Amino acid sequence: MNYHFSSRVPKTDIDPVGNILKVVESPDIISFAGGLPAPELFPVKQIAQATAKVLNECGQVALQYGSSQGIPELRKIIAERVKLEGIDTSPDHIMVATGSQQTLDLTGKIFIDPGDTVIVESPTYLCAVDVFKSYGANFVGIDMDDDGMRMDHLEQALSEHPETKLIYTIPNFQNPTGRTMSLDRRKKLSVLADKYDVMVLEDNPYGAVRFAGENVPSVKSLDSTGHVIYMGTFSKILAPGMRLGWIVADESLINKYKMMKQSADLHTDSLSQYIIAKYCELFDIDEHIKLISSLYQKREQLMMAAIQKYFPKNAKCSYPEGGMFIWVEIPEIKDTQALFDLAIKQRVAFVPGEPFYSEHPKPGTFRLNYSNMSEDKIEEGIKRLGKVIQTALLAQEVY
């Protein structure tokens, strides 16, 4: 039958990244494609203990309808946690969301009218582009270097696009590049947001998973005018399956989010909120995050060493100090989708760079994930990929 969809619905069902992730599910493929945390570190037993305690102590409340803003116990814990990012706030200025993805959706719904501009890093998190697009956004991508989004380009874009509603940034260990925005640029970003009266959506899923270098204060902590909305999540520091994210914003803005949240799904899963609050009460989540950071550091170092060994000498890599991704640029490769197809034949996978660009993809780029692959397979996988790249370059198959 012929459905009469809204203009928000993409004409095609083709999902290039979904297709990639399907191809790489085969167990004999060494996949650096996904963006999953290491499941062997999920504190399954501690979560079981926390759950048993929650159901015993307040089962009826945890299974009943709850508040759209999120349970106070969890919002208190979040208010404490964001102090680590330099944010001094109260539980009233926090809303719990069904994962960070929901915050992106609600932000789009609240701010974006068809034709509004959203400024994003180039490249950026592709599901953010998808969701803002569903509200009719146009995109302006801002070039990055090793210090993150370039502020001169940002200012130019802001002056050329006064209809800009939102600047979306992932300042720590960005997806897909692994890059971190310098303190100077964060200060400048906050000043520009104020000057051009534009909201900044600061998405910080990876910041707590730092294994090298020094912590950089969040953009939100540098904001004195209320232009920054801060997003966090338990997905990378505890478990993504429970879909628990949060936002920090001024109270009047939180009220709008609550209203839209109620329309979207009434409230976030109460049982999961109680479980995570109880976990944080019973156990030391910072100790747990140290375990994660230390494993990811080991994997990142292994991958970096293998890249040095097996990739062509002119391959340019980001050197992440945390998070889950390395970004690779090999300018001689013009078509990383063709490279992907060759790599799959050798049972190794990555994500080609193109889908991460809202516009003007840079050829020869791709993303490698190191958090989700065991150490013994990292060297082997990069060795295979290096061979695919060298062979392809020789045969000029990916020009």
Next chain:
Amino acid sequence: MNYHFSSRVPKTDIDPVGNILKVVESPDIISFAGGLPAPELFPVKQIAQATAKVLNECGQVALQYGSSQGIPELRKIIAERVKLEGIDTSPDHIMVATGSQQTLDLTGKIFIDPGDTVIVESPTYLCAVDVFKSYGANFVGIDMDDDGMRMDHLEQALSEHPETKLIYTIPNFQNPTGRTMSLDRRKKLSVLADKYDVMVLEDNPYGAVRFAGENVPSVKSLDSTGHVIYMGTFSKILAPGMRLGWIVADESLINKYKMMKQSADLHTDSLSQYIIAKYCELFDIDEHIKLISSLYQKREQLMMAAIQKYFPKNAKCSYPEGGMFIWVEIPEIKDTQALFDLAIKQRVAFVPGEPFYSEHPKPGTFRLNYSNMSEDKIEEGIKRLGKVIQTALLAQEVY
């Protein structure tokens, strides 16, 4: 600060029903206002057992990112359950959602462009009106009688509004009226949907909680052309706090829902999906539903008997055969908000009818909930309310 919101955001923060629900939270108020299931029936211990088993057997998978469509184990169970509604489908045609509310949101996103018409029952579930409004819908409300939405009025509306995108109906024990649509009207609805090429969104949260009369086949089971999207939920038959709903639709449509679901929150809480699937494997959910139905029947009968005793003789009530609500009409009362204010002084509460109407509210109507109040308080609460009504009518305070 002055935010530049999208045109979707309501200008006001005033939430009349939210305000009502806040007022009635006080423990000395006998509240028939909310729409909550009875928490004393939540199978807390069984859910604890199921959770322990899930975390022990597949903890890492249950805590990891999962499929946007929902876990296959749960979709299989849902495919079996909807057979009770006459629906013969497969897990491929089912998507799990973050509660029924999310299905409403995704349906709005997929079908409604600003200016499109949505046809609703008059009165209807108010959060459905809110969410469709956020996508720019205009509403046409169709009168109901004891057999549900009037099909002659529906056909007239369809012929007058060719821009109609959606007919939204709650055919069983409707919220707020408690009424059930007759089989003849369901057949007619399916024929009209086909004739005018309009989608029907059939929302069935209460259908399984039937304590009198005979089951009526779902509209979906009468649909041969793919015009009906069917919604169900575990909120009223197990526990709402875990936010688990589902839709049944043709596969090509499910693909669009999956795409929008991924934008909205990636996927529904995996842990909760595994817990409910395990609960259904270990325990007999139909036996549990019988317990719920039997308690609600007792409460409904008590409330009906008290209404006969204490309300004015010309009070007209719906006689629900299941679900959670009784609808009252007392034509002499012109202002049920004023009646609400008087009732609160006597420590008893209900929800005035007005917010349930998308247009042209019918004066003198209000909703009573019987599922969430203990038996000993039902008679006392209705007695108080009866006295408030009688006094107010005598004093002409609510004319």
